[in-house]
Amino acid sequence: MLIKDILNPSMTFHINDMLRIESTNDRFLGPGRIELLEKIIETGSISQAAKLMGMSYKKAWDSIHSINQQTVTPIVITQAGGEKGGGTIVTDEGKLLIASFKQLHADIRLYFSEKIETFLQS
Amino acid sequence: MLIKDILNPSMTFHINDMLRIESTNDRFLGPGRIELLEKIIETGSISQAAKLMGMSYKKAWDSIHSINQQTVTPIVITQAGGEKGGGTIVTDEGKLLIASFKQLHADIRLYFSEKIETFLQS
DNA sequence: TCGCGTTATATATTTGCAAATATAACGTTT
DNA sequence: AAACGTTATATTTGCAAATATATAACGCGA
Incomplete structure (x- = not known):
């Protein structure tokens, strides 16, 4: 008796490989917050990053607020008011987090793809 | 610059290792559906299994209906009416699915625990 | 034929969360 | 001091998902 003979062949199965810390x-951290941080680097602004992702400003702000509260070193630094009305930058620590997360995610996706393959063919 | 010096040391971080196919x-399949199948084996009944898990009967029924629709071989076989009012059994194919899922889950949890360790200490 | 406990299914209600909306505060620029 | 675009925060609205409720169908046994 084999797994592959049990599953409906008209369907494609996969593992939900969203990495969430x-x-x-x-x-x-999850894929969404990583993308948000990257868009903040691009635009220098939470509101513009949110708009770029189709995310509400509130959700974006809550996300970066949540991230900052869980670190001793700030991941993003915000300024309300000032030239161009203010803005937000991602710190070097934030950029390290992004890079490390993406590496970890890539490793896990690879491991998953191997595992699900053997599972589905067993 | 190290990840472990960025994260708030008063918090414990982990990877969400819920395996979902x-x-x-x-x-x-996910942890909830696996537990439900196991409780059905124990009790021989969807309604009793649901009650044991604190799950509504509807959610339990929807879950097993969803599973059965995605396989060519039925995973559970239900009977409405009959002695004791009816009942539900898990087929050998269902038991194979449970065992394979748990093995896969264990492998992934191990891999995750190694990965998150190196991540948090890097 | 009725009762019983179960599966099967529809409908209504509640709840939780995402989204939308509104408003305040901020600090530079003009 | 007024304007601007941003961050910061509270409040309201809407919607989807979970839950609860109700009812039907099923088939054996008394």
Whole structure:
């Protein structure tokens, strides 16, 4: 008896490989927050980054606020008011987090793709 | 610059290691459905299994209906009416799915625990 | 034929969360 | 001091998902 003979062949199965790092009772990093941080680097602004992603400003702000609260070193630094009305930058620590997360994610996706393959063919 | 010096040391971080196997546009197997199948084996009944898990009967029924629709061989066989009012059994194919899923889940949890360790200490 | 406990299914209600909206505060520029 | 675009925060609205409720169908046994 084989797994592949049980599953409906007209359907394609996959593992949900979204990597999410969480702390005790809050989310920390996931694909969405990583993309948001990258868009903030591009635009220098939370509101513009949110708009670029089709995300509400509130959700974007909540996300970066959540991230900052879970680190000792700030990941983003915001300024309300000032030239161009203000803005937001991602710190070097933030950029390190982004790079490390993406590497970890790539590793896990690879491992998953191997595992699901053997599972579905077993 | 190190990840572990960025993160708040008063918080414990972990990877969300819930394994979910999905098809094109429906869930297939996750920890909840696995537990439900196991409780059905124990009790011989969807309703009793649901009650044991604190799950509504509708959600339980929807879950097993969804599973059965994604396989060519039925995973559970239900009977409405009959002695004791009816009942539900898990087929050998269902038991194979449970065992394979748990093995896969264990492998992934191990891999994750190694990965998150190096990530958090890097 | 009725009762029983179960599966099967529809409908209504509630709840939680995402989105939208509104407003305040901020600090440079003019 | 007024304008501007941004961050910051509260409030309201809308919607989807979970839950609850109700009812039907099923088939054996008394």
